[in-house]
Amino acid sequence: MKNLLTRRSIRKYSEKEVSEELLNRLMNEAARTQTMGNLQLYSVVITRSNEMKAKLAPAHFNQPMVTEAPVVLTICADFNRTSTWARCRNANPGYDNFLSFINAATDALLYTQTLCNLFDEEGLGYCYLGTTVYQPQQIIDVLRLPQLVMPVATITVGWPAEEPPLSDRLPLESFIHHETYNDYLATDIDRFYAAKEALPENQHFVEINHKETLAQIFTDIRYTRKDNEALSTELIHTLVRQGFLPYTINKGLF
Amino acid sequence: MKNLLTRRSIRKYSEKEVSEELLNRLMNEAARTQTMGNLQLYSVVITRSNEMKAKLAPAHFNQPMVTEAPVVLTICADFNRTSTWARCRNANPGYDNFLSFINAATDALLYTQTLCNLFDEEGLGYCYLGTTVYQPQQIIDVLRLPQLVMPVATITVGWPAEEPPLSDRLPLESFIHHETYNDYLATDIDRFYAAKEALPENQHFVEINHKETLAQIFTDIRYTRKDNEALSTELIHTLVRQGFLPYTINKGLF
Incomplete structure (x- = not known):
């Protein structure tokens, strides 16, 4: 897989734009990832505006990538869309429980990682922010996430303006x-x-x-x-x- | 990314062996995936013996892939190894809590998906078993997983012996x-x-x-x-x- 063996987290980005066309293509391709019952239990909130990046930053301990990256993606476990679909179709959804969170979080994380692998292939740089699950309520408030939507991953994305050393791995x-x-x-x-x-x-x-x-x-x-x-x-x-x-x-x- | 756009879950496998060499190479490459604090909070239990596949099968509602695939991989959120390391180094680990489970499960699922993308590239077939979180205690007992190790994903792997139709995706x-x-x-x-x-x-x-x-x-x-x-x-x-x-x-x- 192109660039996998030399991947590193990228925290500094060039001024070059990440086009909506490219991002949409990769987000669409990543959706080929396997998903529970083919329900695609995830949503992605795309942040490009400086105002919204500034609002998200405190939830991520003001790590500079959040305001400096051209694009911030918040990937959410989402059983709201599927439940709304059910209610619109005379079906009674039963997804307000812990197993359903784990199922949706799994879908969201598998989707996230295919997307990251696609970013690597395109030469895009990204940083995965583990802080997403530290203060999730702040993210929920800023992005106005309804019930049965929970942020599980954040990725800052842009064209790399650094080439940090490769980090080590266990054998x-x-x-x-x-x-x-x-x-x-x-x-x-x-x-x-x-x-x-x-x-x-x-x-x-x-x-x-x-x-x-x-x-x-x-x-x-x-x-x-x-x-x-x-x-x-x-x-x-x-x-x-x-x-x-x-x-x-x-x-x-x- | 090679074969991503035509990927499908594969449930029937040919007699052809999946060599240890190939599997090891891919499992090692997948470890380039980002991980929390570079701790690699996952373990993979590899099942090749018929006896162990038969023991695992009931936990997956006896789906035939478990006994028919040449290889079954159970990917686990693992804070045991890191905690053992800490105790061996005069450090006091504090990872027996829910956040640590989510962090380790995240690491494990991101790792899993890079591995799946590598399988696609090699032309290997696989099926992701969502049943792993349905009856996890059975899996824990069969694989003898200690405390702070929790199975989060199972993949059956082999060379494809079918080409099912592509499943649909939402726009x-x-x-x-x-x-x-x-x-x-x-x-x-x-x-x-x-x-x-x-x-x-x-x-x-x-x-x-x-x-x-x-x-x-x-x-x-x-x-x-x-x-x-x-x-x-x-x-x-x-x-x-x-x-x-x-x-x-x-x-x-x-």
């Missing part, structure tokens, strides 16, 4: 398992993470943050228990508000 | 929105779903099932409220058991 054998899951021994961990831990940039991170190990960078600074737990609660509350976790179904569970 | 304008979400009016629904509803095979489905509309096939037969709600409860219980939804965090929510 294949670290993430594949034959027939059953083989849990990791300390010796496996040493072998699989040695190259990552030895990278000069990672050793530098550890040093300037006064940590003992690279893993502590992740657990103590980048993705902490405290943040994860607070954001989990907020994410669950947002799923409740968007109608994907009705109290009536789940109240007995916790 | 692009039905799933894109400019700047804000434009909710659907009845006239929009008519326009976007007209072609799908007019397909002879869909009209035939409606007829043989004695339904009034195609939408009723989905709401009353394929994806019913009753099934969705029962499977939602089971899915949430499984997330609790796998350690991604601790009672202590969520007990105040419902």
Whole structure:
């Protein structure tokens, strides 16, 4: 697949426009991706206006790509369209539940990744913003997403104006398992993470943050228990508000 | 992207082997996909033995692809490996929560879709099994998945022995929105779903099932409220058991 082996996240974009024609063609082609019952349980909100980018930025911790990229795409798990279709056709939709969220989020993420692979092939640069699920309510408010629509991915897109180094990856054998899951021994961990831990940039991170190990960078600074737990609660509350976790179904569970 | 526009789900496979070399190459290339903090929060369990396929089949409602495909891949959201790494490195992982599940599931699904796009390019056939999240506990038991590992996708893979017709897709304008979400009016629904509803095979489905509309096939037969709600409860219980939804965090929510 063209450019896959040299793909990197692109955070700086040239002034060159991303034409509506090109974007539409790629968004249409990506829809060939498999989808549950062929229902296409996703929507894409396209942000091009500076005003809307500025409104979206805080939800993404003001990462500069959001206001600097020519195009921002917010991909949503969407059971609203299918449910509206059903109601218009004398059918009674039953998609206000957690399984339906997972099904729609799956459709949305598979669609997103085909689109990213198409961007790579065209030479477009993009950055996937993991922040989408951190403060989803802000995104919902800005984009006016109705019930049964939940943002699951954001991609900033443009023509690359940088060529950052390729990031490392774990060896294949670290993430594949034959027939059953083989849990990791300390010796496996040493072998699989040695190259990552030895990278000069990672050793530098550890040093300037006064940590003992690279893993502590992740657990103590980048993705902490405290943040994860607070954001989990907020994410669950947002799923409740968007109608994907009705109290009536789940109240007995916790 | 080669073969994307003619992709279809393949459920019948030839006798030809899928070599370990080819599969390993593609699984390694797919790992170029973006991933949260470059942590690669996924694992793939590869099933080739007939015995294990037979054990997996009931979790997928005995769809014949599971036992007939040369290879079955179960892709899992995996925070176990990263947490084990942390514990081996004097770091205290905090990933036993819902946000971490969503982050790992996202990584796993993006990885899955790049792999599917690579399969398309190679001419391999595959079928994505949405059943993975229906009875995940069975899969967990068969594949012996530890805590913080959750199956999110299954793909059956082989060389195609059929060429089914291309399935239809909704028009692009039905799933894109400019700047804000434009909710659907009845006239929009008519326009976007007209072609799908007019397909002879869909009209035939409606007829043989004695339904009034195609939408009723989905709401009353394929994806019913009753099934969705029962499977939602089971899915949430499984997330609790796998350690991604601790009672202590969520007990105040419902």
